[in-house]
Amino acid sequence: MAHTTRPVRFRTRLGRLLTVTALTTGVALAAAPQAGADAARTGDAIHGMARPLVASADLAVDLRTLGSTLLPTIRYDVAITNNGPDPLVTATVTVPLDPRAHHILTSPCTFTSATDTVTCLFATVAAGATATVSFTAWFTLPTTVPATITATAARTASAPPDPNGSNDADTASCSWVVSVGWPAPTAYMRCPPQS
16 A cells, blocks of 8 residues: 655644654654753654653752750751752752761661761642751760861752752851850850851
């Protein structure tokens, strides 16, 4: 059975003009290639199949600290903001601590003493929303003062993928300070104000 072909032109949802070569039976054989966002996001049907949209969630990580009077502890608040465009399903943020970290107090996060690393898991976060988890780390008393204790929180995994890596980490520092007083010296963790 002989077949003939003819060009068929149509526009995508984004207004891009496409040309396909079709048999007289109405089956599409080929399509002119698309480029850029039009190719990735239109979802037009080619060869009878819908092209799926690719989900993504841009996460911004924020690390804040709160010092303690008399105790060598620091409270860390780890926050992620989902800048969208899609909802976050799950994310992992790790916080390698100063080697003088001894343990962490009750927290949804876990502490691995072999690497002095805290791991925090996040569940669903809607686009435009922020989720925060907190933990308090206990440190061995520094042998010298003042001593600076620095930590960095970083996104290490997330779904859907994060298209922007420039805002995936944040760093905060505190100092162990001893002030001479009477009747006894006062020691505490000093963490600078954070905006």
